[in-house]
Amino acid sequence: MFTKRFIRGLEVQKQIGLYRNPPLIDRREGRHVFIGQKKLLNFSSNDYLGLSCSPVISEKVAENFRKFGSSSGSSRLVSGNYRAIKDAEQAYAQAFGYEDALFFPSGYQANIGVISTLFEPGDHLVFDKHIHASSVKGIQLSHADFQGYNHNSLPHLEKRLKTGKGKPQAVLTESLFSMDGDLLDVDDLKKLKERYSFFCIVDEAHAFGAIGKQGLGIAGKVADVAIGTFGKAFGFFGAFVLLPKICKEFLLNFSAPQIYSTTLPEAHAASTMDILVMVMQSHDKRAKLEDLSTQMKNLLQDKGFTVKGDAHILALEIGDESQAVALSRKLFDRNIFVFPARYPTVPMGKAILRISLTAMHAKKDVDCFVDTLVNEMEG
Numbered sequence: 001m002f003t004k005r006f007i008r009g010l011e012v013q014k015q016i017g018l019y020r021n022p023p024l025i026d027r028r029e030g031r032h033v034f035i036g037q038k039k040l041l042n043f044s045s046n047d048y049l050g051l052s053c054s055p056v057i058s059e060k061v062a063e064n065f066r067k068f069g070s071s072s073g074s075s076r077l078v079s080g081n082y083r084a085i086k087d088a089e090q091a092y093a094q095a096f097g098y099e100d101a102l103f104f105p106s107g108y109q110a111n112i113g114v115i116s117t118l119f120e121p122g123d124h125l126v127f128d129k130h131i132h133a134s135s136v137k138g139i140q141l142s143h144a145d146f147q148g149y150n151h152n153s154l155p156h157l158e159k160r161l162k163t164g165k166g167k168p169q170a171v172l173t174e175s176l177f178s179m180d181g182d183l184l185d186v187d188d189l190k191k192l193k194e195r196y197s198f199f200c201i202v203d204e205a206h207a208f209g210a211i212g213k214q215g216l217g218i219a220g221k222v223a224d225v226a227i228g229t230f231g232k233a234f235g236f237f238g239a240f241v242l243l244p245k246i247c248k249e250f251l252l253n254f255s256a257p258q259i260y261s262t263t264l265p266e267a268h269a270a271s272t273m274d275i276l277v278m279v280m281q282s283h284d285k286r287a288k289l290e291d292l293s294t295q296m297k298n299l300l301q302d303k304g305f306t307v308k309g310d311a312h313i314l315a316l317e318i319g320d321e322s323q324a325v326a327l328s329r330k331l332f333d334r335n336i337f338v339f340p341a342r343y344p345t346v347p348m349g350k351a352i353l354r355i356s357l358t359a360m361h362a363k364k365d366v367d368c369f370v371d372t373l374v375n376e377m378e379g
């Protein structure tokens with residue numbers, strides 16, 4: 001009975017161009033991935049600074065695991081509340097200018113854990129319609145009232161805030177949007193915050209490490225709570241939430257993903273300290289990333305493509321789901337690896353090629369991408 005349902009569900013996915021079957025990667029070397037003997041230039045990675053390929057980081061991580069062992073052995077609240085984790089959280093809070101920090105095993109868990117716990121029925125949550133799936137899930141699980149506002153439209157956000165006047169209100173958004181690649185207007189959001197005094201959560205998953213002074217993101221002056229992941233520009237795994245002390249205490253007491261999940265090992269925490277130093281010093285990498293991203297966007301626009309994005313994530317508009325998949329397959333055949341983002345990751349009928357640049361790319365890679373794309377479109 002269940003099997004029939006699963007088969008039917010998968011068939012429908014195939015018919016409407018939404019079936020997922022990612023290629024199996026044998027190995028990775030910097031900006032290239034290898035599938036068998038095939039070597040592809042990777043434009044699908046969130047390793048924006050290339051730190052996951054840094055031999056220095058790999059050695060430090062290995063050292064930390066040798067020193068501390070491989071597992072924390074329990075959840076934070078049982079016997080996993082290690083000094084190494086607390087020290088690392090304090091280092092992150094201090095670097096980013098927040099009162100405190102709390103680590104989670106992933107950004108997905110962090111968004112669910114934070115949003116579902118801090119809010120409750122009767123609260124009014126107003127969220128950008130393009131926030132990450134994990135934030136949406138957190139909103140649903142909070143059982144608060146919620147309303148979406150049009151992507152990055154602060155006038156629409158204000159309309160929503162007016163309807164929630166008198167209730168405890170929170171705004172949930174991202175600083176660099178994961179699929180659209182555009183930036184939050186932090187100054188205008190701050191003005192709205194002064195007028196409506198809402199609580200503000202900003203997911204800086206794609207910004208932290210990669211943009212802002214010393215890689216510290218862009219939303220510090222407006223966010224009460226900021227979500228960061230180690231899995232992107234930090235070249236690692238797990239997540240950090242920057243927050244007021246009272247929120248940390250509340251989450252440690254009430255957040256199910258924090259309470260009922262094995263905490264990340266001490267070696268992880270020690271490694272995040274090494275990575276933080278490296279991230280903050282990566283000025284040249286950030287400057288290179290910015291240059292490459294601008295070059296890619298300008299070149300694509302010069303060739304007549306509709307491409308959006310204000311930083312290292314560029315969204316090349318395609319529209320039809322099957323066409324996006326077909327184009328990415330053609331590029332794959334020409335040794336370019338680029339992700340076709342489709343519903344539900346982006347709205348239905350608005351499929352894109354999501355091009356992500358990293359500091360490992362070179363200008364010749366950008367040229368290669370654009371030339372290959374142009375050839376494929378003409379052919």
Ligand SMILES: Cc1ncc(COP(=O)(O)O)c(C=O)c1O
Nearest residue numbers: 106107108132178203205229231
């Ligand atoms: C905006 C945003 N938030 C959170 C996450 C989840 O982070 P993680 O990969 O650490 O689970 C992602 C990952 O894709 C993301 O794009």
